[in-house]
Amino acid sequence: MSGLPGWLLQHSITVEPYEGTGAYGHVYGLPAVVRCFVDEQTRTVRSAAGDQTTSSGTAYAPLATVAPPLSRVTLPTGRTTVVIQALRRDGGTLPVPSHLEIQLE
Structure with missing residues (x-):
């Protein structure tokens, strides 16, 4: 098995990858x-x-x-x-x- 099965990827999240700190934060x-499965x-x-x-939750996403x-x-949910x-x-x-297990605040 290579990755998460498509039928499990029931949710979509938007990820903005952290790249560091600049002058304004x-x-x-x-x-x-990203299609994933979210467990709140x-x-x-x-x-x-x-x-x-x-x-407060975990997203299971493609590796x-x-x-x-x-x-x-x-x-x-928009949160x-x-x-x-x-x-x-x-x-x-x-x-x-x-898969990638993404632990969320």
Whole structure:
């Protein structure tokens, strides 16, 4: 299995990838619409820095999705949030779907 099956990608989110900080604050790349599965569930996760924080949802997207920490994400509900961490779940040759797990504030 190579990626998430199309029937599972029921939602669309808009991702503006974080590119750094400029003179006026955070700088984001061009917005991209990504088909994914969104699970809005509160849970405790670790940030990229190793701190414990609360995640309000998770998006499961194709592995090629670009969503580094601090990227801005607009959910199907219209709510805008920020990426805590994006975890690559690459199954390689195993019969499991490879995907990117995007943990959201």
